[in-house]
Amino acid sequence: MGVIRKTKSVETLLAIFENNKDAVSAVQLIDLLKEKMNKTTIYRILERLQNDGIVHSFMDKDGLKWYATCHGCSAKQHIDIHPHFQCQNCGKVDCLSVDIKIPMIPNRQINFSQVLLIGKCESCL
Amino acid sequence: MGVIRKTKSVETLLAIFENNKDAVSAVQLIDLLKEKMNKTTIYRILERLQNDGIVHSFMDKDGLKWYATCHGCSAKQHIDIHPHFQCQNCGKVDCLSVDIKIPMIPNRQINFSQVLLIGKCESCL
DNA sequence: ATTACTTTTGCAACCAAGTTGCATTAAGTA
DNA sequence: TACTTAATGCAACTTGGTTGCAAAAGTAAT
Ligand SMILES: [Mn+2]
Ligand SMILES: [Mn+2]
Ligand SMILES: [Zn+2]
Ligand SMILES: [Zn+2]
Numbered sequence: 431m432g433v434i435r436k437t438k439s440v441e442t443l444l445a446i447f448e449n450n451k452d453a454v455s456a457v458q459l460i461d462l463l464k465e466k467m468n469k470t471t472i473y474r475i476l477e478r479l480q481n482d483g484i485v486h487s488f489m490d491k492d493g494l495k496w497y498a499t500c501h502g503c504s505a506k507q508h509i510d511i512h513p514h515f516q517c518q519n520c521g522k523v524d525c526l527s528v529d530i531k532i533p534m535i536p537n538r539q540i541n542f543s544q545v546l547l548i549g550k551c552e553s554c555l
Numbered sequence: 556m557g558v559i560r561k562t563k564s565v566e567t568l569l570a571i572f573e574n575n576k577d578a579v580s581a582v583q584l585i586d587l588l589k590e591k592m593n594k595t596t597i598y599r600i601l602e603r604l605q606n607d608g609i610v611h612s613f614m615d616k617d618g619l620k621w622y623a624t625c626h627g628c629s630a631k632q633h634i635d636i637h638p639h640f641q642c643q644n645c646g647k648v649d650c651l652s653v654d655i656k657i658p659m660i661p662n663r664q665i666n667f668s669q670v671l672l673i674g675k676c677e678s679c680l
Numbered sequence: 681a682t683t684a685c686t687t688t689t690g691c692a693a694c695c696a697a698g699t700t701g702c703a704t705t706a707a708g709t710a
Numbered sequence: 711t712a713c714t715t716a717a718t719g720c721a722a723c724t725t726g727g728t729t730g731c732a733a734a735a736g737t738a739a740t
Contacts, residue, residue, distance in 0.1 A: 435736045468690050493618030528658050537677040549666040560707045560716055593719050
């Protein structure tokens with residue numbers, strides 16, 4: 431069960447994801463919105479947006495949670511699966527629209543994969 | 556700077572990695588060794604072993620840190636880079652010796668990658 | 681507009697993983 | 711054995727994230 435009421439806080443978060451094609455971490459959002467809403471609210475809205483297929487989440491190399499807009503997903507299924515890139519210089523994270531081939535692994539059933547590429551972004555090169 | 560003195564605690568941890576080809580999480584080690592040594596000691600030894608190229612570490616899907624034996628690495632360089640597998644049923648994690656092809660990404664320099672495959676292990680299928 | 685109902689929020693307290701500072705212990709060495 | 715310094719234990723702390731509960735605010739019907 432996702433978003434049911436379009437509250438001010440929900441609108442604020444939706445606007446952030448609309449205008450931003452990069453990923454954004456929970457920590458960044460908490461800092462950015464610390465005057466506008468409580469961190470508990472942020473975590474709870476993010477969870478609802480994820481359940482609705484509006485955003486997806488993933489962990490970065492330090493175990494912090496990041497969020498980004500989904501494309502073509504719904505409450506029924508998350509189909510927008512892709513690798514992510516993190517710049518080890520400026521910390522920026524973004525979604526990559528490339529396809530990484532995951533080979534078959536004998537004796538194991540792979541349900542999904544999490545790929546994080548780490549290096550330097552365009553502006554830090 | 557890594558391990559300088561072969562203490563009892565260091566030997567204990569080394570023995571665990573020797574007899575275990577699976578990965579093991581910091582949390583598991585803390586629980587396993589709670590009668591033998593302090594959790595701070597465990598974290599500090601793991602860091603030293605990693606600096607010596609004896610073990611490598613990575614994050615699982617929940618942001619917990621795991622460790623496993625390195626093959627062919629040294630204090631100079633970690634060359635044993637490979638994907639990891641986590642069973643979503645029993646939680647077991649292990650190192651995969653398969654090669655995943657990472658494509659070139661335009662305008663970015665990829666230094667290394669972190670690949671986690673999630674599914675069911677042999678005994679949970 | 682008022683009411684009634686239910687979701688959403690804020691707040692404070694909590695939790696778990698991991699880190700830090702510092703006094704004490706114990707390897708390594710001569 | 712004595713000396714030096716790496717390693718450890720312990721308590722306190724930090725950080726990211728969660729929970730319970732009362733108060734506030736959407737939504738829809740009246
Ligand atoms: Mn993404
Ligand atoms: Mn490994
Ligand atoms: Zn950058
Ligand atoms: Zn399993």
